[in-house]
Amino acid sequence: MDAQHQILFDNQVFNERVGYGVWTPLVLPDGRRVLVDRGWVPLGHGGRGDVPEPSAPSGDVTMTGLWRDLPEPGMRLGSGDGCQDGGWPQVLNYPTIASIRCHYDGAVVDGLLLLDESDARGFARDWQLGLTRMPPVRHFGYAFQWFAMATAVLAIFLIVNLKRIR
Numbered sequence: 001m002d003a004q005h006q007i008l009f010d011n012q013v014f015n016e017r018v019g020y021g022v023w024t025p026l027v028l029p030d031g032r033r034v035l036v037d038r039g040w041v042p043l044g045h046g047g048r049g050d051v052p053e054p055s056a057p058s059g060d061v062t063m064t065g066l067w068r069d070l071p072e073p074g075m076r077l078g079s080g081d082g083c084q085d086g087g088w089p090q091v092l093n094y095p096t097i098a099s100i101r102c103h104y105d106g107a108v109v110d111g112l113l114l115l116d117e118s119d120a121r122g123f124a125r126d127w128q129l130g131l132t133r134m135p136p137v138r139h140f141g142y143a144f145q146w147f148a149m150a151t152a153v154l155a156i157f158l159i160v161n162l163k164r165i166r
Helices: 097-101 127-132 136-165
Strands: 007-014 017-027 033-042 065-068 090-092 112-115
Touching: 007 033
Parallel strands: 007 090, 033 112
Antiparallel strands: 007 017, 017 033, 065 112
16 A cells, blocks of 8 residues: 555534545556545544544455445546646545645556455445445436426416416
């Protein structure tokens, strides 16, 4: 694992507390990096200025978990692909794969490995909570449903009231 180049996924809430998701790159034998989401750590007592430096396992490791796409915000404002130069760990808020790749030399695999919940090398995590939440795309379905219902009610209202006028 590349403990020196971790990403802290900003603005994450766990048990009603704000903190960071810890993404640690696992360097494969061919040089590619796989980001491993090792769980959540709390915001430091000093607030945003007190960025935690989570420990990570060293040497050859084997990780198991659940593979998923990078998390996406409901709406992304701007490109978000700018690569800001800063120290490590990098604090990023809903990064794209392009904004992650610019921080590393070599290839980064597109996606995220959610570390198995029983693995002691991680931090606080409850993947079932994150996987059962409604994705932003489903809100469009509900919006369409309510729009269709409003259209039907308006049509019924007009039909009933136009009959009274005649």
